[in-house]
Amino acid sequence: MAEPLHSWRRLSLVDLGAAAAVGLAAAGVIWSPKLSGTVARATGAMQTVEVTIDVKHVPAAEPQALVEQMQKEGRTSLVIRNQPHGSVKLNSVRLLTRQVALMTPQGTVTVVPDPNNGDFSTFDARITIEGEGQLRGGGVVLGNQALKLGSAVELEGPLYRVKGTVSGIAVEGN
Numbered sequence: 001m002a003e004p005l006h007s008w009r010r011l012s013l014v015d016l017g018a019a020a021a022v023g024l025a026a027a028g029v030i031w032s033p034k035l036s037g038t039v040a041r042a043t044g045a046m047q048t049v050e051v052t053i054d055v056k057h058v059p060a061a062e063p064q065a066l067v068e069q070m071q072k073e074g075r076t077s078l079v080i081r082n083q084p085h086g087s088v089k090l091n092s093v094r095l096l097t098r099q100v101a102l103m104t105p106q107g108t109v110t111v112v113p114d115p116n117n118g119d120f121s122t123f124d125a126r127i128t129i130e131g132e133g134q135l136r137g138g139g140v141v142l143g144n145q146a147l148k149l150g151s152a153v154e155l156e157g158p159l160y161r162v163k164g165t166v167s168g169i170a171v172e173g174n
Contacts, residue, residue, distance in 0.1 A: 085143030
């Protein structure tokens, strides 16, 4: 005798697990950061973002040699809140001179270069990088991370890894 047309087979746990895996994979593709970045580039939502980062008090035997090496490479890896962003263009690196305030016998305040700079050389610099980002309600988004003044970032190259603070953000066209 023939089986009825409406017979249902029973679903096993393996079938349910496979369906869940397919559903999660589809959701991952739809909400993928790379996919959203590609869509943003295609729609013109990505803009050039110039970020100024201040690095202070990093011990370095030869700060000037580090500056020269960074400029020679021209690119650096950016890490925002422990999330790698990727490689960005390094526009400029400028050493900053530490200053101290002194009170003169006449009662005025004078600012002079820190006399300890020669004994305890440190890498104090203002670094400008350039990358592709989006303007959103919460500010500038670079590498799927909101970037604001005061945000902690890390710059990494073959011979260095320094922590800094975002001190300026400029978006091209704004």
